[in-house]
Amino acid sequence: MFVLGCYLSQVGGYFLACIPYVLFDIIRPAFANDYKIQAKTYPSKQQMIQSCKDMMVSFSTVVLPMLIFGGFFIERIGITRDGPIPKPLVMLIQIAYFFLVEDFLNYWFHRWLHLPWLYKHIHSVHHKYDSPFGLVAAYAHPAEVVILAIPTFVGPVAVGPHLYTLMIWQAFRNFEAIDIHSGYEFPYSLKTLFPAYAGTKHHDYHHYMHSGNFASIFTWCDRLYGTDTGYRTYEARRREKEE
Numbered sequence: 710m711f712v713l714g715c716y717l718s719q720v721g722g723y724f725l726a727c728i729p730y731v732l733f734d735i736i737r738p739a740f741a742n743d744y745k746i747q748a749k750t751y752p753s754k755q756q757m758i759q760s761c762k763d764m765m766v767s768f769s770t771v772v773l774p775m776l777i778f779g780g781f782f783i784e785r786i787g788i789t790r791d792g793p794i795p796k797p798l799v800m801l802i803q804i805a806y807f808f809l810v811e812d813f814l815n816y817w818f819h820r821w822l823h824l825p826w827l828y829k830h831i832h833s834v835h836h837k838y839d840s841p842f843g844l845v846a847a848y849a850h851p852a853e854v855v856i857l858a859i860p861t862f863v864g865p866v867a868v869g870p871h872l873y874t875l876m877i878w879q880a881f882r883n884f885e886a887i888d889i890h891s892g893y894e895f896p897y898s899l900k901t902l903f904p905a906y907a908g909t910k911h912h913d914y915h916h917y918m919h920s921g922n923f924a925s926i927f928t929w930c931d932r933l934y935g936t937d938t939g940y941r942t943y944e945a946r947r948r949e950k951e952e
């Protein structure tokens with residue numbers, strides 16, 4: 710029953726978080742159009758409907774079995790809903806740590822998924838759209854969904870947080886994934902609060918070029934390993950044209 714609750718909140722949270730972007734793509738209000746990264750490249754209604762169907766298949770055939778499997782051993786590694794709910798500061802520190810671990814491991818897992826064989830047989834599914842939109846944030850080959858769950862859960866497995874902290878972390882991670890695939894970077898983006906946050910433009914470039922900018926949360930790894938050189942040149946040229 711609890712697994713079912715987790716599953717329904719994941720699915721519901723995912724589609725709810727996508728609603729504003731779906732409306733922007735359908736209604737195309739002027740204020741949102743100004744912040745569309747790949748101008749005039751909107752998903753069609755058929756693509757949006759197909760994405761909803763694809764995501765429901767992925768949620769029910771991959772995510773649900775993973776939740777059922779996880780439910781069996783989660784308490785054994787110290788993740789439980791027993792005991793007092795942690796203080797907000799404790800939750801915040803743990804979630805910040807999970808983001809750092811996820812960012813580093815996801816960078817490398819994602820970079821390896823761009824090796825020719827892995828890209829051809831697995832990761833190309835996620836790269837179906839050169840101009841991504843919110844609904845396809847978690848659209849990927851089933852093997853990739855499983856592989857990229859590892860960076861998401863290494864931090865929690867190491868710390869053994871309260872179950873509610875784990876659920877909040879997962880919700881934040883889903884919202885972040887939807888944000889960077891949304892196709893829009895608004896002035897109130899998280900990037901204005903955290904300059905190291907990669908943001909939508911950063912990952913949108915990765916989909917557009919099919920290369921570079923492998924990190925999905927922060928800019929540190931791409932800067933450190935030199936995989937953002939093309940993006941920085943591209944952005945510098947774009948800014949020059951605007952001036």
Ligand SMILES: [Zn+2]
Pocket residue numbers: 819823832836915919
């Ligand atoms: Zn990729």
Ligand SMILES: [Zn+2]
Pocket residue numbers: 835841890912916
């Ligand atoms: Zn992506």
